[in-house]
Amino acid sequence: MVRFTLDDQEIVVPEGITVLEAARRSGIFIPTLCDDSRLEPFGGCRLCVVQVQGIPRLVTACTTPVAEGMRVQSTNEEIERRRRTIVELILSDHPNDCMVCEKAGDCNLQELAYFYDLRTNRFYGQRSQRLVKDQNPFIERDMEKCILCGKCVRACYDIQGVGAIDFTSRGFTAKIAPPFEKDLDCEFCGQCVSVCPTGALMSKQSLGKGRQKDVQEVDTICPYCGCGCNLTLHVSRNEVVRVTSRPDTINEGWLCVKGRFGYSFINSPDRLKTPLIKKDGKFAEATWEETFDYVATRLGAIKSKHGPDAIGGLSSARCSNEENYLFQKFMRAAIGTNNVDHCARL
Amino acid sequence: MPGDITINICMGTGGIAAGGEAVMSAFEDALASADIAASVKKHCAAHKVGCRGFCARDVLVDVIENGGKHTYEYIKPDMVKRIVEEHLAGGQPVQEWLVKEDYHTFHGKQVRAVLADCGEMDPEDIEAYAGRGGYEAALKSLTSLAPTDIIEELKRSGLRGRGGAGFPTGLKWEMARNEPGDTKYIICNADEGDPGAFMDRSLVEGNPHAVIEGMLIGAYAIGAQRGYVYIRAEYPLAVQRLTIALGQARERGFLGRNIQNTGFDFDIKVKLGAGAFVCGEETALIASIEGNRGMPRAKPPFPAQKGLWGKPTVINNVETLANVPYIMRKGSGWFAGFGTEKSKGTKVFALTGKIRNSGLIEVPFGISLREIIFDIGGGIEGDRKLKAVQTGGPSGGCIPASLMETSVDYESLASAGSIVGSGGMVVLDETDCMVNVAKYFLEFTKSESCGKCIPCRVGTMRLLEILTRITSGKGRPGDVELLQELSEDIKMTSLCGLGQTAPNPVLSTIRYFKDEYDAHIIERRCPAGVCKSFIAFTVLEEFCKGCMACVRVCPSGAIVGEKKKPHRIVQDVCIKCGACFATCKFQAVRKRAVYGEIHTR
Ligand SMILES: Cc1cc2nc3c(=O)[nH]c(=O)nc-3n(C[C@H](O)[C@H](O)[C@H](O)COP(=O)(O)O)c2cc1C
Numbered sequence: 001m002v003r004f005t006l007d008d009q010e011i012v013v014p015e016g017i018t019v020l021e022a023a024r025r026s027g028i029f030i031p032t033l034c035d036d037s038r039l040e041p042f043g044g045c046r047l048c049v050v051q052v053q054g055i056p057r058l059v060t061a062c063t064t065p066v067a068e069g070m071r072v073q074s075t076n077e078e079i080e081r082r083r084r085t086i087v088e089l090i091l092s093d094h095p096n097d098c099m100v101c102e103k104a105g106d107c108n109l110q111e112l113a114y115f116y117d118l119r120t121n122r123f124y125g126q127r128s129q130r131l132v133k134d135q136n137p138f139i140e141r142d143m144e145k146c147i148l149c150g151k152c153v154r155a156c157y158d159i160q161g162v163g164a165i166d167f168t169s170r171g172f173t174a175k176i177a178p179p180f181e182k183d184l185d186c187e188f189c190g191q192c193v194s195v196c197p198t199g200a201l202m203s204k205q206s207l208g209k210g211r212q213k214d215v216q217e218v219d220t221i222c223p224y225c226g227c228g229c230n231l232t233l234h235v236s237r238n239e240v241v242r243v244t245s246r247p248d249t250i251n252e253g254w255l256c257v258k259g260r261f262g263y264s265f266i267n268s269p270d271r272l273k274t275p276l277i278k279k280d281g282k283f284a285e286a287t288w289e290e291t292f293d294y295v296a297t298r299l300g301a302i303k304s305k306h307g308p309d310a311i312g313g314l315s316s317a318r319c320s321n322e323e324n325y326l327f328q329k330f331m332r333a334a335i336g337t338n339n340v341d342h343c344a345r346l
Numbered sequence: 347m348p349g350d351i352t353i354n355i356c357m358g359t360g361g362i363a364a365g366g367e368a369v370m371s372a373f374e375d376a377l378a379s380a381d382i383a384a385s386v387k388k389h390c391a392a393h394k395v396g397c398r399g400f401c402a403r404d405v406l407v408d409v410i411e412n413g414g415k416h417t418y419e420y421i422k423p424d425m426v427k428r429i430v431e432e433h434l435a436g437g438q439p440v441q442e443w444l445v446k447e448d449y450h451t452f453h454g455k456q457v458r459a460v461l462a463d464c465g466e467m468d469p470e471d472i473e474a475y476a477g478r479g480g481y482e483a484a485l486k487s488l489t490s491l492a493p494t495d496i497i498e499e500l501k502r503s504g505l506r507g508r509g510g511a512g513f514p515t516g517l518k519w520e521m522a523r524n525e526p527g528d529t530k531y532i533i534c535n536a537d538e539g540d541p542g543a544f545m546d547r548s549l550v551e552g553n554p555h556a557v558i559e560g561m562l563i564g565a566y567a568i569g570a571q572r573g574y575v576y577i578r579a580e581y582p583l584a585v586q587r588l589t590i591a592l593g594q595a596r597e598r599g600f601l602g603r604n605i606q607n608t609g610f611d612f613d614i615k616v617k618l619g620a621g622a623f624v625c626g627e628e629t630a631l632i633a634s635i636e637g638n639r640g641m642p643r644a645k646p647p648f649p650a651q652k653g654l655w656g657k658p659t660v661i662n663n664v665e666t667l668a669n670v671p672y673i674m675r676k677g678s679g680w681f682a683g684f685g686t687e688k689s690k691g692t693k694v695f696a697l698t699g700k701i702r703n704s705g706l707i708e709v710p711f712g713i714s715l716r717e718i719i720f721d722i723g724g725g726i727e728g729d730r731k732l733k734a735v736q737t738g739g740p741s742g743g744c745i746p747a748s749l750m751e752t753s754v755d756y757e758s759l760a761s762a763g764s765i766v767g768s769g770g771m772v773v774l775d776e777t778d779c780m781v782n783v784a785k786y787f788l789e790f791t792k793s794e795s796c797g798k799c800i801p802c803r804v805g806t807m808r809l810l811e812i813l814t815r816i817t818s819g820k821g822r823p824g825d826v827e828l829l830q831e832l833s834e835d836i837k838m839t840s841l842c843g844l845g846q847t848a849p850n851p852v853l854s855t856i857r858y859f860k861d862e863y864d865a866h867i868i869e870r871r872c873p874a875g876v877c878k879s880f881i882a883f884t885v886l887e888e889f890c891k892g893c894m895a896c897v898r899v900c901p902s903g904a905i906v907g908e909k910k911k912p913h914r915i916v917q918d919v920c921i922k923c924g925a926c927f928a929t930c931k932f933q934a935v936r937k938r939a940v941y942g943e944i945h946t947r
Pocket residue numbers: 506507508509510511512513515535536537538539540623624625626627628629661662663664666667768842843844
């Protein structure tokens with residue numbers, strides 16, 4: 001444990017944690033745009049600058065480990081003035097079209113502009129020319145809104161292990177891009193979309209379907225596999241318009257392409273809502289009672305005529321572990337066969 | 347009996363550009379020719395040598411006999427035959443081609459400590475270096491000194507890093523030595539990205555073995571097994587000579603396994619940089635060697651703690667490392683004998699700008715700016731008035747003419763609002779606009795920022811835009827204050843040295859030349875007559891002879907008029923390049939201030 005002073009308050013924290021983390025644990029707010037406690041510190045947005053006694057320049061709280069006896073000032077007139085300039089600079093290189101922006105209401109940059117009351121801006125000038133042309137099926141990349149926090153790059157490389165995007169070019173023309181600035185062609189897990197603090201990365205399926213204030217959030221578990229990732233469905237007018245996941249859950253907010261983007265079946269007209277039984281060569285809707293009776297009768301008849309090994313069962317990766325366990329138990333104990341398998345063997 | 351005659355031909359990048367290779371083969375041909383007596387040939391040997399600094403006079407050729415030296419300047423291949431016949435064979439130097447007085451004043455106040463062997467020997471020949479005492483220091487260090495002895499000796503010498511920050515080298519080595527771990531690295535920073543700087547290039551081209559020897563001593567002192575030289579790919583000659591030197595050092599057992607039978611293993615790899623200024627910053631440089639994008643990261647941990655591949659790493663500048671063998675050979679007392687209390691030794695500068703003698707110079711710390719400019723540099727071109735000296739490149743500042751007695755050392759230059767930096771020194775005269783100078787450097791930094799920090803990436807762009815606004819006649823009251831506020835914010839909040847120093851050219855020009863900013867903003871006037879929005883070129887009828895000289899040089903066809911009749915410049919077409927102004931022999935073309943006309947009622 002180390003003891004240090006944060007805004008005249010003595011604080012004891014475990015060794016190795018950063019000033020930013022220590023401040024959060026003590027309920028002290030420090031603004032950030034490039035920080036995510038699940039990712040390696042980056043130190044790019046410079047918003048979390050604090051004063052450390054004995055260091056003439058400001059240092060970033062996100063990259064500075066707490067040291068014994070350190071004296072840190074998280075806010076004062078000078079610090080806030082410099083942070084305000086940083087937000088002003090970002091806004092001077094931003095479309096500022098919040099009125100029509102998909103991200104409005106859920107945007108860290110917008111919050112900071114509000115926090116610093118930036119009605120006017122001392123700076124203006126050329127805006128970064130970052131071509132928007134990406135034709136990929138899932139992720140809307142409006143790179144004019146990118147603030148180069150690098151969170152998407154870190155999520156893609158460090159979490160997903162893919163490395164489909166990185167920084168490229170230098171100076172004012174620096175940008176995030178796939179190799180050779182081609183269209184994005186990756187796993188489309190959408191990890192990048194989930195960490196982007198601005199409207200630079202959005203889900204294409206969600207565009208125009210309702211911003212954050214218009215949705216109701218419903219927590220659930222992903223139905224796609226036995227991992228059981230936590231999902232938060234964003235529902236607007238009785239339609240799921242977006243899927244996210246909370247960072248404080250077992251999957252730490254990370255999802256795969258199916259969990260994040262594979263929800264269009266919910267409102268699909270082709271979706272099966274009742275069992276179907278083939279009658280006279282055609283499938284017809286049936287009730288569950290009817291179906292159970294039909295299946296039980298047929299299984300019983302086959303077993304008594306041809307023996308239990310004439311029957312085989314295939315279960316699904318979309319079932320939970322418990323369901324799959326029950327299924328094999330059923331096949332072995334109730335039917336009496338070892339003919340049981342699973343689609344994930346494919 | 348004639349003594350041995352050595353002919354040294356300058357073949358640094360400057361010498362080669364001026365035709366050094368052709369001069370070299372002209373000497374070889376002339377010496378092979380049947381007209382020259384065999385007895386003469388036997389005693390003559392032509393060598394290529396590295397840069398000695400006065401590149402403007404290239405090709406420079408030394409003829410050395412019996413310890414006496416004659417130096418020729420501006421030598422072309424067709425001049426060689428006469429030198430061979432009259433001087434080498436005839437013993438009579440060709441007086442009219444010898445260097446003049448100013449060549450000697452250029453060298454008069456210089457001290458050649460780290461450049462001692464540059465320009466004096468063939469850099470591609472390890473025997474030439476060894477013959478001048480090379481590798482003695484490494485041999486002594488590896489066989490009879492403990493690593494801590496070396497570190498102590500360096501600390502006593504007072505050597506500080508020549509790459510910009512001026513950190514004490516002995517201390518840096520000690521930190522790395524004391525870090526636990528068996529694997530350590532030493533890196534030579536030869537990225538040299540400051541515009542106009544060529545100190546490190548000349549050193550590597552002129553004496554690569556000194557850099558290698560410095561690295562070897564450093565590796566032994568800190569316990570490193572492998573070294574890297576990170577050098578820009580835009581320095582092909584330096585890379586070539588370094589590679590040759592590394593091969594020779596391996597052959598002679600100064601690199602590789604069991605060096606000189608001491609049991610110490612060390613080797614050096616060359617890593618080419620792709621020309622990003624920021625890759626000179628040490629953490630970016632490390633990232634680049636590791637194969638990642640050259641982007642700085644926060645310190646601590648410092649490279650001495652966690653550097654290349656996470657191992658303790660020392661990064662030193664070329665000039666820092668090249669000083670090491672000389673210090674170890676001649677002693678810390680010798681080195682500390684040059685310089686001031688806190689800035690010991692000498693420093694190499696690239697002296698350029700509006701100065702008579704430009705080139706590479708080595709001076710002891712503590713020399714005044716006046717001595718450099720007026721004694722070594724020979725004063726301002728065309729006897730115009732000195733306005734300022736810009737030191738430290740894009741991270742530095744401008745020191746006004748009134749402060750020319752300032753001593754050149756780390757502390758004094760810093761208190762004058764500039765830095766020693768890596769050694770750029772640009773002399774500015776009354777025809778330089780200080781707002782424009784600041785703009786020039788910001789143009790560089792805004793393009794070279796790595797893009798990581800918002801204040802650096804966007805802030806330098808905004809600084810440049812405000813400066814551009816001012817120089818193009820659209821400056822507004824309050825712009826100077828806005829520049830100052832933004833500059834302070836960028837300096838205080840940026841991650842690495844690039845952003846932390848990028849506003850210096852703006853701040854220092856405002857500090858000393860605020861009146862020039864005000865003239866642009868309030869009076870719409872550029873006092874130096876540089877900013878195009880404030881000037882116009884016109885022809886004075888009574889002076890114009892109608893010779894058409896201006897018409898021929900004007901690139902935009904803006905000048906009209908018949909032969910032998912006064913000409914006129916069409917203002918809407920004129921691009922204000924000043925070609926006519928420079929060409930007119932009759933001073934008929936005048937530069938005037940657009941807003942500067944005075945009419946009386
Ligand atoms: C933007 C930037 C560019 C730099 N470029 C160079 C360079 O080209 N060469 C160099 O030796 N040091 C350069 N430095 C300084 C290095 O980071 C480092 O301080 C130096 O190499 C250490 O060596 P020294 O102690 O021998 O000076 C640069 C620093 C910054 C911030």
